[in-house]
Amino acid sequence: MRVLKVKGHTVELFDSIKELTIDRHHEFQKLALLDIGVGSDINSVGSHFSNFHQLLINKKSDQALLEARNLHNNFFYMLQKINVKSFCFHAFIKTIDRKPIKDFSEEGIKANIKRMSWFGLLQSEVEDILEDIKKKLTQNFEPIFLINLENQALTTSTQKSKRKPRPIYKSRLQTLMNKIIKLRKQEK
Numbered sequence: 001m002r003v004l005k006v007k008g009h010t011v012e013l014f015d016s017i018k019e020l021t022i023d024r025h026h027e028f029q030k031l032a033l034l035d036i037g038v039g040s041d042i043n044s045v046g047s048h049f050s051n052f053h054q055l056l057i058n059k060k061s062d063q064a065l066l067e068a069r070n071l072h073n074n075f076f077y078m079l080q081k082i083n084v085k086s087f088c089f090h091a092f093i094k095t096i097d098r099k100p101i102k103d104f105s106e107e108g109i110k111a112n113i114k115r116m117s118w119f120g121l122l123q124s125e126v127e128d129i130l131e132d133i134k135k136k137l138t139q140n141f142e143p144i145f146l147i148n149l150e151n152q153a154l155t156t157s158t159q160k161s162k163r164k165p166r167p168i169y170k171s172r173l174q175t176l177m178n179k180i181i182k183l184r185k186q187e188k
Contacts, residue, residue: 001094002129006119012095013129016136020091027104028091035084038070040077048074082106086113089126092133 001019004011014020020028038044048071055064077084090109093101101112 004121004125006116006121009097009119010095011093011116011119011121012098014092014094015133017133023104024091028088031084031088031091035088038073038077038084040074040082040084042078044074045071045078082110083113083123085130086123086126089113089130092129 002013002015004013014024017025017028039047048067052064052067052071055061055067087109090101090104090112093112095101096112096115103109103112
């Protein structure tokens with residue numbers, strides 16, 4: 001648990017995604033995905049415009065339309081004063097002044113965020129807390145599986161290249177990998 005003291009008010013936070021209840025976890029995942037895909041700040045707008053223009057240049061009109069929709073939604077969130085990162089942060093709030101947080105409706109989230117803003121909580125503090133939580137999550141997480149084509153072993157991306165790669169498993173995926181290698185050799 002993490003406790004924030006903001007101008008005489010106490011905000012108690014879950015310190016890890018592992019401490020979240022199922023409903024909070026789902027809410028966080030949904031909002032984190034929304035933040036990654038759409039965003040709700042001016043940096044996301046710039047990114048969407050850049051992607052949109054690049055997709056138009058590459059004549060990928062279907063993807064450009066999707067990017068335009070994301071840009072539209074990004075503007076909508078900004079105009080509605082919705083910051084998705086703040087909404088993600090809300091999933092980690094256990095109590096405000098010892099009162100449990102249970103309302104995950106849009107109105108409830110907005111009210112609690114506004115309340116903490118009145119307390120003097122800064123957006124930069126929210127982002128720092130989310131970054132700490134993200135670091136804790138990735139420390140205990142062995143990321144994606146990579147295929148090492150040189151020795152045909154499945155390894156994790158956290159393994160050091162100096163060590164001999166440790167096989168993860170050799171089942172249907174290993175068979176599939178061997179077929180891909182054979183096809184690549186035939187193409188050459």
